[in-house]
Amino acid sequence: xxxxxxxxxxLAAGLFAIGVLGFLIRRNVIVVLMCIELMLNAANLTFLAxxxxxxxxxxxxxxxxxxxxxxILVAACEAAxxxxxxIALFRLKQSVEADSLSEMKG
Amino acid sequence: MGGTWLLWFIPLLPLFxxxxxxxxxxxxxxxxxxDGSGKRPSALAPLVACAxxxxxxxxxxxxxxxxxxxxxDARVIESAVWEWIHAGSLKLDISLVxxxxxxxxLLVVTGVGxxxxxxxxxxxxxxxxxAKFFAYLNLFVFSMLMLVLSSSLVGxxxxxxxxxxxxxxxxxxxxxKGWPAEAGQKAFIANRVGDASFLIGSxxxxxxxxxxxxxxxxxxxxxxxxxxAKAWWLxxxxxxxxxxxxxxxxxxxLFTWLPDAMAGxxxxxxxxxxxxxxxxGVYLVVRLNPVFAADPAVMTVIGTVGxxxxxxxxxxxxxxxxxxxxxxxxxxxxxxxxxLGLGSGAFASAIFHLVTHxxxxxxxxxxxxxxxxxxxxxxxxxxxxxxxxxxxxxxxTFLAGAAALSGLPLLSGFFSKDEILAxxxxxxxxxxxxxxxxxxxxAITAYYTWRMVALTFFGKERFDHHHVHPHxxxxxMWVPLAVLAVLSVFGGVLGLPPVFHVAHQxxxxxxxxxxxxxxLLAMHGTHTLSHAAEWALLGLGSVIALVFATLGFRAYVxxxxxxxxxxxxxxxxxxxxxxxxxxxxKYYAVxxxxxxxxxxxxxxxVDQFAIDGLVNGAGGLATATGNRLKILVDGSLKSYAxxxxxxxxxxxxxxxxx
Amino acid sequence: xxxxxxxxxxxxxxxxxxGVVLAKSPMMSILSLLGSFFCLxxxxxxxxxxxxxxxxxxxxxxxxxxxxxxxxMLLNLGDMGVVAERSNSFLDSTAARLxxxxxxxxxxxxxxxxxxxxxxxxxxxxxxxxxGLEAIALQLFGRYSLAFEAASILLLATMVAVIxxxxxxxxxxxxPTQNGGRA
Numbered sequence: 002x003x004x005x006x007x008x009x010x011x012l013a014a015g016l017f018a019i020g021v022l023g024f025l026i027r028r029n030v031i032v033v034l035m036c037i038e039l040m041l042n043a044a045n046l047t048f049l050a051x052x053x054x055x056x057x058x059x060x061x062x063x064x065x066x067x068x069x070x071x072x073i074l075v076a077a078c079e080a081a082x083x084x085x086x087x088i089a090l091f092r093l094k095q096s097v098e099a100d101s102l103s104e105m106k107g
Numbered sequence: 108m109g110g111t112w113l114l115w116f117i118p119l120l121p122l123f124x125x126x127x128x129x130x131x132x133x134x135x136x137x138x139x140x141x142d143g144s145g146k147r148p149s150a151l152a153p154l155v156a157c158a159x160x161x162x163x164x165x166x167x168x169x170x171x172x173x174x175x176x177x178x179x180d181a182r183v184i185e186s187a188v189w190e191w192i193h194a195g196s197l198k199l200d201i202s203l204v205x206x207x208x209x210x211x212x213l214l215v216v217t218g219v220g221x222x223x224x225x226x227x228x229x230x231x232x233x234x235x236x237x238a239k240f241f242a243y244l245n246l247f248v249f250s251m252l253m254l255v256l257s258s259s260l261v262g263x264x265x266x267x268x269x270x271x272x273x274x275x276x277x278x279x280x281x282x283x284k285g286w287p288a289e290a291g292q293k294a295f296i297a298n299r300v301g302d303a304s305f306l307i308g309s310x311x312x313x314x315x316x317x318x319x320x321x322x323x324x325x326x327x328x329x330x331x332x333x334x335x336a337k338a339w340w341l342x343x344x345x346x347x348x349x350x351x352x353x354x355x356x357x358x359x360x361l362f363t364w365l366p367d368a369m370a371g372x373x374x375x376x377x378x379x380x381x382x383x384x385x386x387x388g389v390y391l392v393v394r395l396n397p398v399f400a401a402d403p404a405v406m407t408v409i410g411t412v413g414x415x416x417x418x419x420x421x422x423x424x425x426x427x428x429x430x431x432x433x434x435x436x437x438x439x440x441x442x443x444x445x446x447l448g449l450g451s452g453a454f455a456s457a458i459f460h461l462v463t464h465x466x467x468x469x470x471x472x473x474x475x476x477x478x479x480x481x482x483x484x485x486x487x488x489x490x491x492x493x494x495x496x497x498x499x500x501x502x503x504t505f506l507a508g509a510a511a512l513s514g515l516p517l518l519s520g521f522f523s524k525d526e527i528l529a530x531x532x533x534x535x536x537x538x539x540x541x542x543x544x545x546x547x548x549x550a551i552t553a554y555y556t557w558r559m560v561a562l563t564f565f566g567k568e569r570f571d572h573h574h575v576h577p578h579x580x581x582x583x584m585w586v587p588l589a590v591l592a593v594l595s596v597f598g599g600v601l602g603l604p605p606v607f608h609v610a611h612q613x614x615x616x617x618x619x620x621x622x623x624x625x626x627l628l629a630m631h632g633t634h635t636l637s638h639a640a641e642w643a644l645l646g647l648g649s650v651i652a653l654v655f656a657t658l659g660f661r662a663y664v665x666x667x668x669x670x671x672x673x674x675x676x677x678x679x680x681x682x683x684x685x686x687x688x689x690x691x692x693k694y695y696a697v698x699x700x701x702x703x704x705x706x707x708x709x710x711x712x713v714d715q716f717a718i719d720g721l722v723n724g725a726g727g728l729a730t731a732t733g734n735r736l737k738i739l740v741d742g743s744l745k746s747y748a749x750x751x752x753x754x755x756x757x758x759x760x761x762x763x764x765x
Numbered sequence: 766x767x768x769x770x771x772x773x774x775x776x777x778x779x780x781x782x783x784g785v786v787l788a789k790s791p792m793m794s795i796l797s798l799l800g801s802f803f804c805l806x807x808x809x810x811x812x813x814x815x816x817x818x819x820x821x822x823x824x825x826x827x828x829x830x831x832x833x834x835x836x837x838m839l840l841n842l843g844d845m846g847v848v849a850e851r852s853n854s855f856l857d858s859t860a861a862r863l864x865x866x867x868x869x870x871x872x873x874x875x876x877x878x879x880x881x882x883x884x885x886x887x888x889x890x891x892x893x894x895x896x897g898l899e900a901i902a903l904q905l906f907g908r909y910s911l912a913f914e915a916a917s918i919l920l921l922a923t924m925v926a927v928i929x930x931x932x933x934x935x936x937x938x939x940x941p942t943q944n945g946g947r948a
Contacts, residue, residue, distance in 0.1 A: 002767040002811040009812065010879030012775045016782050016801075018872025023786035025745075025752050025864025031837060032794050033748075035785055038829065039798065042805055045817075053812050056895050063904045066896040069817055070905070073824050074916050078923040080829045084836045085930035091840050092933075099744045106742030745860050752867040759874045763881070 009050035017043035030090070030097045034083045041076045045069045111186035114203045117166045117213065118252035121245040124159025128152045128242035135238050152238035153228035156245050160224050163252065164217040171210045182207050182619055183322075185258065199319055204258040208620040211458060211613070212255040212390055215465050219382045220248050222587035226473050227374040229583035230480060240280060240372065247273035251383050255390065259319040260309050263391070267305065267355065270384045271298045277379060278371040287370035297364035301354015308347030312398070315340055321394055325623050328397035332627070342402040348395065349409055352388025358416045358446060362439050363691040366423075369431040373476030376431060381438050381472050382465035389445045389461050393454045393617075396624030400452065403631050407537060410450020414541040414548075417443030421551040423687040425558070426670060429486045430475045433559050436687065437512065438468055440548060444527055447545055451538055452628045453530035454621040455614035459602040460523035462613070466598050467511035467520055470591035474505035477580040477588065478563060485575065488559065489667045493568040497577035500585040502564050507592040509560045513553035514652040519598030524549060525648045526604060529641060533634040549648065550655040557659035565664045606641045771811050778804035791837050795830060802826050813895040 016039055023036030052065020087097055094101045135149040174182050187202035205213070224244060231240050250269025257263045271294075279291030309319070315331055316324045331337045352358065357365035368380050379385070392399055392409065399405050420440030427433045441464050448457040479486055481498050495502040511520035528549070531542040570577070579585070602613045614621075636644075662669045674681045686692060739750070781804065784797030802825045809818040905913050 002771055004768055004771050007879050011876055014872055014875025014879050015779050017875055018868050019782040019786060021752055021871050022865055022868035025748055025868060026861040029791055031791050035794055035798050039782055039785060049809060049812060049814055053895060061895045061900060063900055066814060066817055066901055067904050067909055071916060073820060077824060077829055078919055080832055081923055081927050084832060085927040087836060088931050102744035103742050106740050749860060749863055752864060756867050756870050759871060763874055763878045
């Protein structure tokens with residue numbers, strides 16, 4: 002594939018912006034979590050684009066992929082905890098609306 | 108000794124003793140709080156403490172014998188235990204070393220220390236802090252032994268600070284009275300000034316020599332002194348170290364703490380403030396003698412400070428009424444003699460005087476303690492008199508000590524003092540002026556010593572017979588006095604002058620230690636006295652001592668009339684001398700009161716207004732800001748998300764475009 | 766050929782991404798997200814990251830999205846979410862408008878930043894993986910071994926946290942005898 006690496010970055014920026022959009026405007030907390038996953042994917046794409054750019058034919062730069070693996074791991078953890086929180090929230094309020102979380106102050 | 112590791116038990120035994128006595132003290136407190144039945148665990152404390160010191164003494168004698176069996180130039184026993192600090196080029200081992208000098212100090216510290224421990228068992232009996240006292244005393248001996256045995260300057264400094272701490276604790280032992288606590292603080296602060304100087308000197312030596320091991324430093328001095336750029340720093344370092352000595356050994360300008368230190372129990376004055384701790388400065392100068400000997404100017408400074416301190420101390424003792432104050436100023440004066448001797452390169456003579464002084468001044472303090480004990484805590488000599496009938500044993504031993512201190516012929520103090528004066532005289536030049544001061548001080552010493560004897564033991568009984576019943580002290584107190592009296596009388600055989608055609612025992616023994624310093628001094632010319640001159644000096648010393656001792660005795664044997672006469676006719680002079688030349692008062696005027704004023708201003712204005720205002724203002728600002736900003740924290744997930752998003756945008760914007 | 770595929774897949778990924786945000790039903794969001802992830806996986810493959818492409822499918826599509834699906838089914842949210850969103854549609858609240866503005870701003874900044882990076886076209890080497898499995902393993906167990914071990918602790922902690930959070934608490938009103946005293 003002979004695409005310049007910045008085009009990968011354009012795609013990443015677009016996906017990230019979409020993730021932020023959903024994160025900010027959606028009221029369903031599950032969808033908000035999904036948008037976070039989308040943003041994490043955009044970040045992964047950035048890592049890979051950088052890694053691809055800094056690899057040569059002789060030596061591949063592996064920092065990007067390794068970081069991407071760690072990001073995937075963190076994403077999995079985050080999704081698991083986030084969904085557990087949603088279950089707990091639903092038990093408490095019978096709702097998954099972000100607006101129902103309005104008591105997080107001291 | 109079986110192994111060099113046994114060396115470690117010399118300081119460790121007192122340390123264990125201190126720990127045990129501390130536990131006994133707590134046990135005593137618990138028992139008192141409990142049932143109040145006659146059970147007194149504290150009676151164990153003197154046994155433990157004396158046993159610990161006796162063990163140290165035995166090991167010290169063994170070490171001394173082992174050392175004496177070695178050939179003269181190989182008399183060093185070293186026991187390295189562990190590497191303390193190893194950072195970069197700085198290497199610091201904890202190791203103990205016994206050489207001829209530290210062997211002498213070991214014997215003095217443990218020997219005199221043991222006698223004073225035994226004496227304290229009687230003197231402190233019935234004190235609520237009986238066990239605590241022995242804990243402190245043992246801790247002091249431990250620190251003093253570490254000071255004497257350490258091979259490195261840092262180890263020495265640890266001991267140096269340790270003895271300072273114990274001195275503070277013991278001066279303020281009766282802290283509930285108030286003024287002993289203040290005296291302890293004064294001693295501690297005055298010593299701190301000296302210790303800062305000591306530290307600076309140590310830093311300079313580290314920079315110059317790259318090592319803290321004192322034998323390495325001594326070996327390298329000749330090389331460093333030949334480099335002009337470094338020689339200057341060596342001089343500064345030596346002066347700074349001497350500044351430390353003036354603090355610990357109560358020399359000008361820092362001597363004012365020692366007379367106040369008499370607030371502590373009398374055995375403490377004997378052990379710490381006469382026999383051992385205050386001689387640490389003399390020990391340090393002899394230990395590092397090449398460092399000081401490298402520059403004759405440093406030696407002159409040491410000699411001058413010593414001579415002036417001897418004079419000021421001696422004159423201040425003349426009209427004191429408190430028996431312990433007389434002895435305290437006398438100690439200042441005698442320490443001045445030691446430094447006078449050091450300044451003339453008479454290192455062995457200074458150590459000789461240190462040893463004899465430990466004997467006779469320890470004896471005099473213990474004797475004074477016995478008197479105070481027998482007089483129900485009366486220290487004013489004007490309220491004593493005629494005690495020789497009531498306390499014959501104390502009187503006899505006190506007489507021996509006084510004779511030695513005043514330098515009556517053939518007693519220990521006579522030989523050691525005359526040796527110092529002979530060396531000073533032989534050194535020539537400016538040192539002959541110092542010798543003149545020394546001779547005057549010798550006369551003053553004889554005078555005030557016999558004034559003290561006359562006022563205390565002779566004449567009319569001036570105390571109130573209804574309230575005070577003088578009595579002889581128990582055996583546990585007078586036996587140590589007797590031992591010290593024998594030592595004070597015959598201690599002179601350690602160093603008979605050359606005219607007697609007997610080898611100077613101590614000088615020969617210390618030769619390996621003092622040789623490097625003497626070699627450095629010899630580069631500026633050697634000085635010897637003819638036998639005739641020596642006989643003349645000995646004769647002069649004898650005559651002066653005898654004449655002024657008689658004068659002092661005759662003036663006061665009839666009573667206190669002469670003191671009252673002086674106070675009436677020359678009040679300014681009496682006031683001046685009793686106040687130690689008003690040096691302390693000047694310190695108060697120049698340093699202490701301005702410092703207190705600055706502290707007060709700082710406390711009231713800077714602290715309360717500026718700093719407290721700043722701190723409280725910061726708190727108030729944070730509270731006010733928080734009150735304004737708390738509408739942002741509305742508890743809603745959505746608004747938090749918006750803030751995070753806004754922050755991300757702002758940061759991204761800043762990173763990309765600013 | 767591969768280039769055309771990349772641009773097509775990029776467009777698809779963005780479209781499905783919008784689908785996640787705009788879908789009324791959470792179910793539709795998940796399906797859109799799945800599509801987006803698939804597109805990304807193929808893009809990884811095209812860029813030479815074969816292992817990452819596999820991991821993307823297995824972990825994201827296979828595990829994480831299924832977890833989302835489970836939760837939606839467990840809570841039986843199929844309709845509830847739709848009803849909730851409909852009651853006030855997307856961009857009518859101030860907060861939502863602000864959010865949209867922020868997202869657009871961030872996207873623009875990202876695009877500008879990416880263009881500023883001014884990369885040279887990469888040295889393409891068709892058919893050769895940039896992330897050889899052996900090389901990745903060597904990195905993970907060598908240079909990144911500490912992070913790898915920390916990750917295992919993170920997973921363990923997550924497991925404990927999820928169990929603690931999702932465990933059904935006994936309601937205060939319930940009769941304790943019914944549960945036999947079980948917490």
